[in-house]
Amino acid sequence: MKTQAFQKIYTKIDNITKATCTITAEGIGNLEMAFVDNRPAQVVKIFGNKVTLQVFPGTENIATNSEVVFLGRGPTLKVGDELRGRFFDAYGNVIDGGPDIEGEEVEINGPTINPVRRKQPSELIATGIAGIDLNNTLVTGQKIPFFADPDQPFNQVMADVALRAKADLIVLGGMGMSNDDYLYYKAIFDNAGALDRIICFMNTTENPPVERLLIPDMSLTAAEHFAIKHNMKVLVLLTDMTLYADALSIVSNRMDQIPSKDSMPGSLYSDLAKIYEKAAQFPDGGSITIIAVTTLSGGDITHAIPDNTGYITEGQLYLRRDTDIGKVIIDPFRSLSRLKQLVIGKKTRADHPQVMNAAVRLYSDAANAKTKQENGFDLTEYDKRSLNFAKEYSEHLLAIDVNIDIDTMLQIAWQLFAKYFSKDEVGIKQEIVDQFWPQDEQWLDGQAELTKQNS
Template identity: 45%
Template sequence: MKTVYERIQDMRGNLIRVKAQGVSLGELARVDLADGSSTFASVLMIEGDDVTLQVFKNTRGISTGDKVTFLSRQMQATYGESLLGRRLNGAGEPIDSGPQVVGIGVDIGQPSFNPTKRIIPREMVRTNIPMIDMFNCLVKSQKIPIFSIPGEPYNELLMRIANQTDADVVIIAGMGLTFAEYQAFIDNAEQAGTINKTVMFIHRATDPAVECMLVPDMALACAEKFAIEDKDVLVLLTDMTSFADANKEIAITMDQVPSNRGYPGSLYSDLASRYEKAVMIEGSGSITVIAVTTMPGDDVTHPVPDNTGYITEGQFYLHGGRIDPFGSLSRLKQNVIGKVTREDHGDLANTMIRLYSDSKRARERQGMGFRLSKWDEKLLFFGKLFEERMMNLEVNHALEEALDMGWMMLAECFEPKELGLKEKLVARYWPQVAANKA
């Protein structure tokens, strides 16, 4: 039998405090208001018989005389096939004017998948974005952030990835989105014809902070159920800095002692417990996680990107509207380059990055007024082509097309003997490129 507590001791922000016994952390409670309406809250902290709960909506309208009923279960997401094509808020409620989602309840915030059931990822996720597919391959079940600053086209990049991968299910978890950003995700999914395999959990900038904290847990709980049912799931989280800021706001309200730059000391584990949901399940599906992390002031030492870098398997660094090859890294690319891709992939990519780096130095020499050699001029021409044909986010090529284009660029700018490439690769691919050029 559920016990009803008829007095709220204290209210602060989205937090309420009651005196109760026999409750557990994360337990769900219902708050019944005097006007007959109700809202939900979850247990955030227990000190003796003082129980602090975070309310999923604003506490406006709640009085100290309202009733609190503990429901003896965790917060749950609703999972089922009817979830596909739907848009929900952080509390799991529909925001698309559709009916209630029908399905089974899944506890959120559960431990990550059993490590003994994980397998080493060796499958490439194709995006048709050369700066990803060719130079920093995305691998199925990888967890990787997009480091950026506000104003960069990171959501547009997420949309392209969502449209062009072959994932069975795409789950978008939006945190702190403006209405325009939220609408852009909807329009994109409808225009790309992917709406029927897309699920959106959305926290808008005007919604309570507590819902922002729930969004990734809702998304990842459903993703895990889809993966267990043999589906490849792509989870797109944007923006994890908003999630961390919501955590900080709640911690400050609870008078917790702040850590680095005001963030709670649990920031690392708060991020890791979400990212570690990325998994490839033996004999079943997978979860691949791509998460936007905006860096205030483009400061990579900020606590959120700094902690994220230790947890994830590389990063895509979005700078100046392009994926920067020098700030980007995929720690799993060695599992697929030259193994599930073409034999020339690794050598060609390394050579092109080396030459682009040299072209940047040649550009610096040019800017300082030094006389340029013929080699410098070749490097400058190559750098211009590289930025236009590879780094431009409007470019859309399958990996094999991008590799052929890479050989074409080398042939336009250099002689084979200048590159230090393996003779067998030059013999096999250079004539082909020359023939195409002719």
């Protein structure tokens, strides 16, 4: 670390804990960055002339006479067009062996967008996955996480979504990501020839956990540059936000704060909201869309992390293994995209909302029938039909390996309705039924054949 003119340097540390150290200093600003024995640190508390610093990599082997250098500013990132295609660590330092970035240095964690300047999100993001496009349509400017158990293939689905979403730029913020997964993303973006539209900020399990706290702000500062300066559609992928929150709890614990639910800091909601609310549709056409991953422990969504996340994000996506078809599906019951109402039936065909709801309702009838079956009760003729419907619905529409356009999804849904139910049973508005009820019952089989040939 090169010392520069006008930097304040101290060589006497009064107090050292596992994560913090306190020195006597004057004229230091709150949240200012510093280096303690060449390790990045940030001011977290000031009382009189006692300044407490959080040392990101930990305080192992820091001595009472170690050098403390204050930088006179908060954490920053150099932004510029050269960020494209590059890989960085949590401090915004280049890690891909390429040249350093020359650009404007901006403080991360910038101010909040004025809500009256936001535009209402209205541009659909098509992913080809019917479990998303049909049932939980995504919109630019939205923020939505995958709630997934660690064993579920969320990285694959997220990479698919990112590559198909036709974003101008993808920013990947990795927090506590395993090195294997990091290499997976790198390879998949490389294979897709998409490396020039990627920016990556990476904290792997090999890096100190507290450093993760900088990743979302770094990623979003870069995203804002491109969304605002260049009016780009930017997609930010944040994984895994559970590990981010864990780092928050480590820090608050070391600061002697009283924990609230699940040992999380009382400010967890605000801390997460500050990140997710950076998703926005900007007035000049640019947008930031955030797709995150929040890993669950045993599917428990009442834990403070997924719970607070659910109140902040605009919906959530669940993956589930459907044993009837032997594939992973997007769970239609628990998944939700809150912004879908802004596009379905408006940017898509008019029958979209009703078809979507009817299909999920009938799928839920099948779930009830299944419970009955498991409890050893006789099934009615309707139960049997709904079970068959559910199987095909899951296979053709919910599975994550589906890749078709939305009109085709609607068409498939109508075909399935006609195959298994009467017009009375689907509970759709009469005029829509009259318009869309399929005449050609064979269409679906032909379609299935097509899909087989394509794949």
